[in-house]
Amino acid sequence: AQSVTQLDSHVSVSEGTPVLLRCNYSSSYSPSLFWYVQHPNKGLQLLLKYTSAATLVKGINGFEAEFKKSETSFHLTKPSAHMSDAAEYFCVVSGTSGSARQLTFGSGTQLTVLP
Amino acid sequence: DTAVSQTPKYLVTQMGNDKSIKCEQNLGHDTMYWYKQDSKKFLKIMFSYNNKELIINETVPNRFSPKSPDKAHLNLHINSLELGDSAVYFCGTQGSGNTIYFGEGSWLTVV
Numbered sequence A: 001a002q003s004v005t006q007l008d009s010h011v012s013v014s015e016g017t018p019v020l021l022r023c024n025y026s027s028s029y030s031p032s033l034f035w036y037v038q039h040p041n042k043g044l045q046l047l048l049k050y051t052s053a054a055t056l057v058k059g060i061n062g063f064e065a066e067f068k069k070s071e072t073s074f075h076l077t078k079p080s081a082h083m084s085d086a087a088e089y090f091c092v093v094s095g096t097s098g099s100a101r102q103l104t105f106g107s108g109t110q111l112t113v114l115p
Numbered sequence B: 001d002t003a004v005s006q007t008p009k010y011l012v013t014q015m016g017n018d019k020s021i022k023c024e025q026n027l028g029h030d031t032m033y034w035y036k037q038d039s040k041k042f043l044k045i046m047f048s049y050n051n052k053e054l055i056i057n058e059t060v061p062n063r064f065s066p067k068s069p070d071k072a073h074l075n076l077h078i079n080s081l082e083l084g085d086s087a088v089y090f091c092g093t094q095g096s097g098n099t100i101y102f103g104e105g106s107w108l109t110v111v
Helices: none
Strands: A001-007 A010-014 A019-021 A023-028 A033-038 A044-050 A057-058 A066-067 A073-078 A087-096 A100-105 A109-112 B004-007 B012-013 B019-025 B031-037 B042-052 B053-057 B064-069 B073-078 B087-094 B100-102 B104-111
Touching: A001 A100, A001 B012, A010 A019, A019 A109, A023 A033, A023 A087, A033 A073, A044 A066, A044 A073, A044 B087, A044 B100, A073 A087, A100 B031, A100 B042, A100 B073, B004 B087, B012 B019, B019 B031, B019 B087, B019 B104, B031 B073, B031 B100, B042 B064, B053 B064, B073 B087
Parallel strands: A010 A109, B012 B104
Antiparallel strands: A001 A023, A019 A073, A023 A073, A033 A044, A033 A087, A057 A066, A066 A073, A087 A100, A087 A109, B004 B019, B019 B073, B031 B042, B031 B087, B042 B053, B064 B073, B087 B100, B087 B104
16 A cells, blocks of 8 residues: 655745655555646646655756655755746655556645745 | 647536547557546546556446557546536556656536
């Protein structure tokens, strides 16, 4: 079984300040972890993924995430927020159960960027 | 070329109607999914197909019937639409490396 918890449903930052979106996961095997972003009325875009290579993963648009097995966390960060970063962010864990690949989404974090 | 394409993007229909949403992927992947996103943005898996074979069916009413004519297509047919079926439906495909590629979504509104 696997699960994902996004610790904040809403995060609000000022433009130019750092962004931190928190994600904790639970998995009975070595998971793959992803962050996706969804802009208003748009589809799901992959930001970055962790698949047991480097623990610090760099993604698009200046985002990065660090896989910490001891803390079962995969927090998403960005040094400086931009207005265009305002969107819904989803942490996702992927694993295999039997013959099926299972994708479990977190409940999402709404990021607001203030001018 | 769009990797995963869904049609239609927007669909407004009356209760009781039957409708289909089509999905096509050009990545050559074996595994395809349908996910439903409710009004609170929560995403939940509905179906998973691997090489045209149903792998996962997550407690979805049997009014929903996925059809996979070939590895590149996974269509979703919905019978007797209800108000609660209003949602955004996402098709996805997963290749090696566990990366998931999603379509742009299909916004279904039942009135």
